[in-house]
Amino acid sequence: MHTFEFTRPADPAAAINAAAHAKTAQQGADVRFLAGGTTLIDLMKLSVETPARLLDINRLPLDTIEDMPDGGLKIGATARNSDLANHARVQRDYSVLSQAILSGASAQLRNMATTAGNLLQRTRCVYFRDTAMPCNKREPGSGCPAITGSNRTLAIFGTSEHCIATNPSDMCVAMAALEAVIHVQGPQGTRAIPIGDVHLLPGNTPHRETVLEPGDLITHVTLPSPKQGSRQVYLKLRDRASFEFALASAAVVMNLAGGNVSYVRIALGGVGTKPWRSPEAESALAGKAASAANFRQAAEAALRNAKPQSENKFKIELAKRCLTHALQTAANG
Amino acid sequence: MATIFDPTVSTRAGRAENSANELAVTVTLRINGKEHSLRIDPRTTLLDCIRESVELTGTKKGCDHGQCGACTVHVNGRRVVSCLSLALVNDGEEITTIEGLGTPAAMHPMQAAFLACDAYQCGYCTSGQIMSAVALLNESCGPDDAAVKELMSGNICRCGAYANIVDAIQQVRKRA
Numbered sequence: 018m019h020t021f022e023f024t025r026p027a028d029p030a031a032a033i034n035a036a037a038h039a040k041t042a043q044q045g046a047d048v049r050f051l052a053g054g055t056t057l058i059d060l061m062k063l064s065v066e067t068p069a070r071l072l073d074i075n076r077l078p079l080d081t082i083e084d085m086p087d088g089g090l091k092i093g094a095t096a097r098n099s100d101l102a103n104h105a106r107v108q109r110d111y112s113v114l115s116q117a118i119l120s121g122a123s124a125q126l127r128n129m130a131t132t133a134g135n136l137l138q139r140t141r142c143v144y145f146r147d148t149a150m151p152c153n154k155r156e157p158g159s160g161c162p163a164i165t166g167s168n169r170t171l172a173i174f175g176t177s178e179h180c181i182a183t184n185p186s187d188m189c190v191a192m193a194a195l196e197a198v199i200h201v202q203g204p205q206g207t208r209a210i211p212i213g214d215v216h217l218l219p220g221n222t223p224h225r226e227t228v229l230e231p232g233d234l235i236t237h238v239t240l241p242s243p244k245q246g247s248r249q250v251y252l253k254l255r256d257r258a259s260f261e262f263a264l265a266s267a268a269v270v271m272n273l274a275g276g277n278v279s280y281v282r283i284a285l286g287g288v289g290t291k292p293w294r295s296p297e298a299e300s301a302l303a304g305k306a307a308s309a310a311n312f313r314q315a316a317e318a319a320l321r322n323a324k325p326q327s328e329n330k331f332k333i334e335l336a337k338r339c340l341t342h343a344l345q346t347a348a349n350g
Numbered sequence: 351m352a353t354i355f356d357p358t359v360s361t362r363a364g365r366a367e368n369s370a371n372e373l374a375v376t377v378t379l380r381i382n383g384k385e386h387s388l389r390i391d392p393r394t395t396l397l398d399c400i401r402e403s404v405e406l407t408g409t410k411k412g413c414d415h416g417q418c419g420a421c422t423v424h425v426n427g428r429r430v431v432s433c434l435s436l437a438l439v440n441d442g443e444e445i446t447t448i449e450g451l452g453t454p455a456a457m458h459p460m461q462a463a464f465l466a467c468d469a470y471q472c473g474y475c476t477s478g479q480i481m482s483a484v485a486l487l488n489e490s491c492g493p494d495d496a497a498v499k500e501l502m503s504g505n506i507c508r509c510g511a512y513a514n515i516v517d518a519i520q521q522v523r524k525r526a
Contacts, residue, residue, distance in 0.1 A: 020373055023392040023438050051439070058395070058434045059415050071392075073439055099428075103490055123504020124489065125482065126416055128428045129435065259503035 018061050025073040029202055029234055032072050037204040037232030044155060044224040050074045050234065052095050053129035055122070056139050064148050065155060079236055080131075082107075088242030094133035094235045098188065099124070101132060111240055113249035113268050117191035117286075120253040123260045133235035136189060136199065136215065137227065140182035141262055143167055153179045154223040161223075168326040170264065173333060175290035180223030181326055183287060184216065185262050190286035191251055193294045194268035195240050203233040212238075216291035244280055247272050248350040252343040253286070254335060263287030265336040267343040271307075278302045278311075283344075285319065288336050295319040298340065312344040313337070377441045381406065382450030390437055397421045399437035400447060408448035408477045412506070419505035422478040422485075423447050429485035431504075448477035451484065459522050460484050467518040471509035479505045483519045487526065495520065 026032035032050065039048035049057055049068040052075060060066040080095040082104050090106055101107055102118035122130065144150045144163050151159035163171055163181050172183045189212065197212045210228065217225055229235075253266040266286035272279045281302050285293040298319035305311045316337040323333050379386045379396075381404055388403050400409050400423065409432060412420030416434040423432045424446040452458035457465070460483050470476040482505050491497050498516050507515065 018393045021392060022373070023375065023436070051436070054434050054436065054439065055416055055431075058436065062415065071436075075439055123419065123431075124486070124501050125419060125422055125429050125431045125504045126434075129430050259500050 019064065019067040019069075021061075021068055022070045023073065024070070025076060029074075029077055029079070029236060032074055032077065033202060033204060033232045033234050035070070035072050036234070039231040042229045042231050042233055043226060046231075048072065048231070050133075052131040052134045053097070053126075055126050055130045056134060056137070060139060060146070063146055065146060074234070085239065085242075090240045092132050092238045092240070094237055095131045097128055098122070098130045098132070098135060099127040102127065110243035111191075111195055111249070113194055113251045113270055114188065114191040114240075116249070116251035117187040117253075117266075117268060120251060120263075120266075121187040132188075132238055135186055136192075136235060136238070137229075138184075138186045138189075139226075141185050142171060142182040145182055154182060154219070154226075157222070157224050164326065167328070169328040170262065170287075171326055171329060172290045173288050173323040173325050173329060173336075174285075174293050175218045176324060176326075177219045177221070177223070179221060180219035180290065182219070182223070182290060183262075184289060184291050185287075186292060187251070187253060187263065187266060187286055189216075189292035190266055190284045191268045192238065192240075193284035193292045194270045194282040196282065198239045198241075199235060200237045200239065201229065201233050202236045203230060207236075209239075212292070213294055219290050244270060244272055247280065248347040250343045250347040250350070252339055252346065254339050255287075265332055265339045267336070267340040269340075269343045269347045271302075271344070271347045273307050273348065276306055278305055278307055283315070283319065283340065285336060285340065288323070288332055295340075297321065302344075307344075307348040309341075309345060312341045312348070315344065316340040375438065377438050379404070379437065379440060379445060380443065381445045382447060388437075392436070392438055394437045395433055396423070396425075396435045396437045396440050396445070397432035400432060400445070406447050406449050410474055410477060412475070412478075417506070418475070418478075419482060420475050420478040422481040422505065424481060424485060427485075427488070429482050446481075448481060451480065458484065459525070460487075460518070463518040463521045464515070467514045467521060468511075469514040469518040470507075470511050475505060475507045475509075479507065479515055483515070483522070486519065487523065493523075498523075 036048045048070045051071045051073050079093045081093045083091045098118050102115045107115045144152045171181045199210045250269045253263045255261040263286045268284045270282040283295045283298045298315040301315040301318040374389045410420040412418035414433045416431045421432045
């Protein structure tokens, strides 16, 4: 691990000031906020991340989970994943989020990992994690060996000729279906970013993963007031039953009225270069009868534009079945 | 009693640099109720600090990347993997290791249950398993074996003692 200077800013403003002069907030950042450490310390041990300064934000007052006046929920950036998943309101009103978080990592890691850290979780692509290999995300212009190499677990949505790395988060998939908003405080003030606009597609710049700039500190996430009577399911399919990343997952938030789908939000995990909301599946289902045939049709619509790699064509059918089953489970719920 | 930590020891897994000594910082760790004031390289993980500086070697290093659970300890009563946490981050926190649970003469009920159920073979993962199992007792966990297995999935046992580990945990839960 490379050496670094460790400091503990007294408040968010001090943290933002200390990070504002960094060259980038993206891959290779010379200043990093340190929260749970489950991604950052891991990548620092691999020399994938080599920050010169670490700013410990664990003791900033950003770890609360609070009801909002409009009925929504405000989730602090450093609220631990286990606290969020086990929060009474999350379990009652946003159960897809609780299910998603509890399907990820291990109990120990969930006790450490934070809301904002999970939002910024890095890909598990083996080439990204191995500094002996080229990787456009880690070293722009060095190439992407995954495209002709080991890509069984990698993305079928949102890829480019420069990067096909999967976003590994479960939490983000549920937040996409819940239409969460990410709140950022930066050198220029505060801004609120819909979760769909936080992560960037790799395109020609896979080293840029989010819209965050130097000094930008995620302070909290808000969830809109819950859809009354919504049925929520997170279904995750993977190589082993627990403590494994998704090969395909589906988050469903659905309301039924008289046997028809009156409201539905759908997002997929394990298949996209970012958490993958599926407006195609949503519009295929809107107003339709909650039937097995329509669920399958929505899944067909969701995967229509999937682009498989050499080893992961199976993900297309897997993701279809995953979404179909998640919709059916929600309908039965 | 204060212990002085040699920073060159902590960096053997990484790139030891001459600047390490200049960067050494002070941290106070409360481990098993005892305070340790240490001078450490900021890169030192809680795991390395516990094992090499405080010399409590019951906590084991397996993968060193948060994937095996051998290094599980409690911080303020919650289980974490100590390999992915910098020692500095834990300044002043209450840390419990396997040495803080019980003694051979007065074992924690979970330690006694592991012994009674033969819940280990080589023993390398066992302290991590027991630290996880003790934390699980205070977590939201359904009554059946499947719930226990799910919440214990962060602790890998390559001898495959899983069935007996679940038995040991259930034995303690039923008595509670």
